[in-house]
Amino acid sequence: MNASESYTSLEKESLNHLTVKWEVAKEGSWRDKIYMELPKGTYRGSANWEIHLLNESGEVKLDGSGQLSGDVAQVQFEREALKDVALAFGKVEFKIKTGIEDVVIDNFDTDEKVITLSDKSQIKVKRNKNVIEIEQKNYDMLSINAYDKKGYRIKADNFSRTNNNMTTKKFWGVPEKVKLQLSGSEIKHVVTFHSEQRSLDNEIIVKSKNDIENEREIFSVLRNIGKDLPWNMKSSPLGLASLYFLHDHRKKPLHKIDLNVAESDPIGAKHFGYKLKPYKNYYFTYSEGTSENGVNKIYEKKDNETTYKWDKGEIKAKSYKNYATVIAVPVNSDMPMYALNYNRVYRLGELKQNDKNFVPKSFYNTDWKEVKLILAE
Helix, strand or coil, X not given: CCCCCCCCCCCHHHHHHCCEEEEXXXXXXXXXXXXXXXXXXXXXXXXEEEEEEEECCEEECCCCEEEEECCEEEEEEECCCCCCCCEEEEEEEEEEEEEEEEEEECCXXXXXXXXXXXXXXXXXXXXXXXXXXXXXXXCEEEEEEEECCCCCECCEXXXXXXECCEEEEEECCCCCEEEEXXXXXXXXXXXXXXXXXXXXXXXXHHHHHHHHHHHHHHHHHHHHHHHHCCHHHHHCXXXXXXXXXXXXXXXXXXXXXXXHHHCCCHHHHHHXXXXXXXXXXXXXXXXXXXXXXXXXXXXXXXXXXXXXXXXXXXXXXXCECCCCCEEEEECCCCCCEEEEECCEEEEXXXXXXXXXXXXXXXXXXXCEEECCCCCCC
């Protein structure tokens, strides 16, 4: 039998008064965790954690799994992993459904019911044998439960379909009573936290926070590039600067990225003639190719040339057969390198000369680690 679903509405203000708690090497527990308890209830949504752990040696790198479970937002680690951690700080990004409406249809004297909600909007609930169809606008369907003539809950298929404001759910019997939960809004809120198991030298804390904010700037630039990057420009042999200088279909410059970012691209400097200069101590550009099993392979190009237009005329060049990866190469080798892959940002902590302009064919199980930071609301 499917678990019965019933969710609780939440006031945004309550998220501003949460307390961070630690659970370390608790008897009978397989995991350590850092968590926040929301007001008692069951919530539909997510809690995305950005968490940084410190001890006397600096930042502690641990793999943790964050989630919202019931009324607890938590990030879990291996048992005893937090014993050596002195301090945790970061952000939690909450996305929680609220404005919840409960709708009960006690009987189907007709196979279609029209229900008026608290905001005077209406939904239509239709029974077609063992299938329930709900037409709702401006509301998200959270749960659908059905009951037979004796009041027993009817098992449902795990899959429900939502398309064009229509939600469909199939049951293993003919429903005589239906309970619905709908949400009219969603809370989106970021909570900042700082919590200590034991005191730590302030110099360590300040340095770590400064390093993270510097990384957040690079992260933000890359994420914005990923958000505005037209797919056809990812194969441009003229570099990342194409996103600023090349013309669109209206014969106007794209201006998809900041000029300062564009002028940090070494590839574009060769074609557009600007003076190359780093941006925030990084060169933002396209990788030369991919690496696999220690072998670097330059991107292949098409046989025929493409004509690219910009303010000063035309440039003919052979475009890449596949998409190039956006990278951020540091001015100093002791700084990390970054790569943008499907709008996810990855960091390579120790930069070797051979890595400088190549990225893994697959980032899975490599020295590249995903950067998980939360940007401002």
